[in-house]
Amino acid sequence: MEFNFDFYSPEQALILPSAKEKKIELYIKRDDLIHPYISGNKWRKLKYPLQQARQKGKSHLVTFGGAWSNHLLATACAGAQFGFETTGYVRGEQIDNPVLTLCRLFGMKLQFVGRDEYRDKRALFERDYRRNSNSFFIDEGGYSPEAAKGCEEIVKELQRVYDHIFVACGTGATLAGVAKGISLYQPNAKAHGIPVLKGGDFIRKAALGLYPDLDFTLHCDYHFGGYAKTKANLMSYISEFCRTTGILIEPVYTGKLLFGITDLIEKNYFKGGDRICIIHTGGLTGFLGFQSNFLLDLNNSNS
Numbered sequence: 001m002e003f004n005f006d007f008y009s010p011e012q013a014l015i016l017p018s019a020k021e022k023k024i025e026l027y028i029k030r031d032d033l034i035h036p037y038i039s040g041n042k043w044r045k046l047k048y049p050l051q052q053a054r055q056k057g058k059s060h061l062v063t064f065g066g067a068w069s070n071h072l073l074a075t076a077c078a079g080a081q082f083g084f085e086t087t088g089y090v091r092g093e094q095i096d097n098p099v100l101t102l103c104r105l106f107g108m109k110l111q112f113v114g115r116d117e118y119r120d121k122r123a124l125f126e127r128d129y130r131r132n133s134n135s136f137f138i139d140e141g142g143y144s145p146e147a148a149k150g151c152e153e154i155v156k157e158l159q160r161v162y163d164h165i166f167v168a169c170g171t172g173a174t175l176a177g178v179a180k181g182i183s184l185y186q187p188n189a190k191a192h193g194i195p196v197l198k199g200g201d202f203i204r205k206a207a208l209g210l211y212p213d214l215d216f217t218l219h220c221d222y223h224f225g226g227y228a229k230t231k232a233n234l235m236s237y238i239s240e241f242c243r244t245t246g247i248l249i250e251p252v253y254t255g256k257l258l259f260g261i262t263d264l265i266e267k268n269y270f271k272g273g274d275r276i277c278i279i280h281t282g283g284l285t286g287f288l289g290f291q292s293n294f295l296l297d298l299n300n301s302n303s
């Protein structure tokens with residue numbers, strides 16, 4: 001069985017005042033519209049691993065994530081859609097939140113594990129599922145060569161020729177696939193990654209570990225204090241962006257990506273006439289996790 005469903009990911013013009021002023025053309029590849037729960041790059045990253053699991057006759061997907069993980073939710077929903085059982089190991093003490101409720105609703109069994117134990121994911125899998133030959137291991141965030149392969153297709157689908165292509169980075173698998181896709185399908189474009197974690201230079205090694213000869217630039221100054229950390233200026237940037245474009249971005253990944261690109265435009269990083277593609281990798285859970293911060297921000301700006 002082919003793991004394809006008809007999906008919609010248009011490439012839309014994006015108007016930002018600072019880009020317009022400097023005659024920079026922006027487009028946004030709307031992978032966030034692929035699916036509401038198997039969102040954006042998480043579908044790209046699951047497609048080939050699911051195919052592999054099916055080919056090997058596996059019926060149970062076992063994977064890992066934090067309590068607000070887009071990847072856990074995507075795996076839960078994809079498992080339900082394509083007929084796999086799913087188990088998610090969740091880092092940290094047992095809690096409830098809207099993301100985990102959605103995971104359960106899609107039939108995922110959740111196992112909470114302490115932070116130390118969580119570190120060795122292979123060991124957890126071996127301990128609990130070694131004797132269950134139906135089980136298939138998918139790493140945290142979906143990180144794998146097959147995941148990167150799925151992300152090459154984002155670039156293959158692009159309708160225009162670009163000078164720069166940008167993506168947010170968590171594990172670096174998406175950037176690896178995008179940079180590889182650029183070398184195949186957009187030879188004049190430069191690949192750019194915006195790490196959302198502190199010390200984002202580790203992404204270089206993580207991406208090169210999937211494909212050794214990649215060329216890309218990392219912009220490591222847009223982490224806002226670290227993973228899932230935010231600041232008031234990021235929150236107000238996001239509110240303004242959502243209000244003026246109708247496109248939802250969130251504080252964990254795509255908000256930092258758009259903030260970074262806007263800042264680079266304002267600092268004259270690009271030349272007039274450059275055409276930039278921004279990959280919207282989805283990410284509803286980042287919004288859900290910060291819902292109360294948005295309430296605060298919106299109350300302030302409306303008062």
Ligand SMILES: *Cc1c(COP(=O)(O)O)cnc(C)c1O
Pocket residue numbers: 040041042070071141168169170171172173174175253254281282283
């Ligand atoms: C998971 C995720 C990323 C990070 O992808 P990596 O392949 O882990 O670098 C980026 N954006 C969104 C919205 C995500 O959910």
